[in-house]
Amino acid sequence: MSADAVVVGSGPNGLVAAVLLARAGRKVLLLEAAERFGGGLRSGELTLPGRVHDLGATVMAMALASPAFRELREQGLKGVEFAHPPVAAAHPLDDRPAVLVHRDARRTAEGLGRDAGAWLATAGATARGGFPLVGLLLKPLGPWDPAPRAFASAARFGLAGVLPATTLARRAFRTVEARAVLAGMAAHSMLDLRAPISGGYGLLLAGLAHLVGWPLVRGGSQELADALVAELRSLGGEAVTGHRVRRLAELDAPTVVLDVTPRQLLAMADLPPGYRRALQRFRYGPGVFKLDWALDGPVPWRDPAVAEAGTVHLGGTLEEIALSEAETAAGRHSPRPYVLLVQPYAADPTRGGHTLWAYCHVPNGSPVDMTDAIETQIERYAPGFRDRVLARHAMGPAELEAANPNLVGGDVGGGMASLTQFLRRPVWSPAPWRTPLPGVFLCSASTPPGAAVHGMGGWQAARLALKDQARSR
Incomplete structure (x- = not known):
């Protein structure tokens, strides 16, 4: 041709x-x-015949x-x-109920107590900016459509989004729950959460959960x-x-x-x-260590509400997650890493059974096996998880680069x-x-x-x- x-x-x-x-x-x-x-x-x-796993992106x-x-x-x-889970994302905590991020911003805010108004003024405002705001953020160099309201939304977003996630969380929120949720969102950026614009990544992802949801294909x-x-x-x-x-x-x-x-x-x-x-x-960023599992049933979360979430952020409080990401940025392996976990079966029953994947951040090119550290973080919030594992598949940075x-x-x-x-x-x-x-x-x-x-x-x-x-x- x-x-x-x-x-x-x-x-x-x-x-x-x-x-x-x-x-x-x-x-x-x-x-x-x-x-x-x-x-x-x-x-x-x-893992097993008939179990469909995503090698890369899952949540869309x-x-x-x-x-x-x-x-x-x-x-x-x-x-x-596209298939939507009942809950977009969940953030378990050790000594209190998990925080649930729903498609409905107000329902999410209700679960944040005295930070309800602050959530609606930050993540909720990002969602209200709608597709025009998303378009501007995804076209930072243009071409831009003439939409004055979108530029106003982007200006408001930028004032908060340029901040480090740690700073934004402490300025915007008073509760452990709201601060932790923002940290879990911001850590998708793979940045040290003390770095500029890490807060913006968290706000955008939270806003998208309310605007379009966090679906799977x-x-x-x-x-x-x-x-x-x-x-x-x-x-x-x-x-x-x-x-x-x-x-x-x-x-x-x-x-x-x-x-x-x-x-x-x-x-x-x-x-x-x-x-x-x-x-x-x-400059390339940190790598990831990824695990896929075939399970004999759903993850046994201590808080049953987490079972309805497509995405789960594991790592505890803002301070714990920030420490984990700072360790990675410094070239070290956190003993209690932030873990991003996806349970596709919450939205899509067509993948041959209960499949699960998760990864943690590691220094670029790391040869360290993080299987135990990741599974220990899951067990922290889901005791008995390892008993559900039928098969697992691990891919560190070298294996991921060989595949792509x-x-x-x-x-x-x-x-x-x-x-x-x-x-x-x-x-x-x-x-x-x-x-x-x-x-x-x-x-x-x-x-x-x-x-x-x-x-x-x-x-x-x-x-x-x-x-x-x-x-x-």
Whole structure:
């Protein structure tokens, strides 16, 4: 096939770029090195036959909220069904009932006692900003739609969101419960919670829980990847697995979109010295140690209400979680790590039984087995958990990177999510998706707005590619 555009890598950003280019009438060739499409959207039988586990992303709030995926769905993306758990997220505590984050902001606030009003003024206000606010946050460099109310919401969000999560939690909330919940949300950023903008990550995730929920894709995340590939093929595009692109010189197309990180781009191309040095300075974040389990029944939570949550944050109080993340940021392994856990069966009974996954943060490239530390944290809130385990599957940073080279050192975020790298991602530029090589664009999570299944890197790269092609005609 002679292609107008070649997309290398089939993570969510690469898939979005491929579909948008094809919808614009371009002949698109999608190349994936692995044997299955999806990158971070792949699913497989990791433990027992018939048990469907997600290798990467499971919870898909951004897939409902981002401009890229909303555009795809509005234009007819088929084959994807989202399943919502009864409770978006839960945060167990040792000596009191778990805090439950519901789709309804007011119901959530009622569980926070004297911090009810503060929750509605922070997370609730983020949710009330709606899709216009999410659009601005996911398009920090534009293009922006003229929506004055969205800019006002973004300004209010920014005043709080720029703060470290520890500072924001202590200023905004008085209760142990509300502070802990914000810490659990903010720790998704993989930042030291004393770092600027870590509070903003927490507010955005909490706001999304109220705006769109924290759903899963019924049948596994692979279903979303497969639906995007099917859409590409229906538009005349070609998609090929098992084809690793080692050098850009192998490709012959006027447009090339790369769903890779700076490390892979450095190996694939001869780049101008200044750009090469900038990519070499790009910083990767902490890695993760991930466990998947097949269970003989649901997790035996001490607080039964936690069983209804799709996502569970384990780590205790704000102070405990902040200490754990600070240890990781300093290159150490916390003995009581913050654990992000997902129980898909709370929303989706089609995965062959009670499957579960969790991970904790570790220093980038860590070889340390964190199985016992993670399971001890689960047992802390669910005594007898280990008795339910039929099989387990572990993946440390080395195994994760071997399965997906974009996960450098186990970094599932595509690079450090710090303030300086929020916009310098991977270089300072008004359009960092465009490389100095003519017709070559970068679209991975190493470009703005960073990690999560939102497709915005692919959306931006495709938009720029189409603009450049229109100019050249």
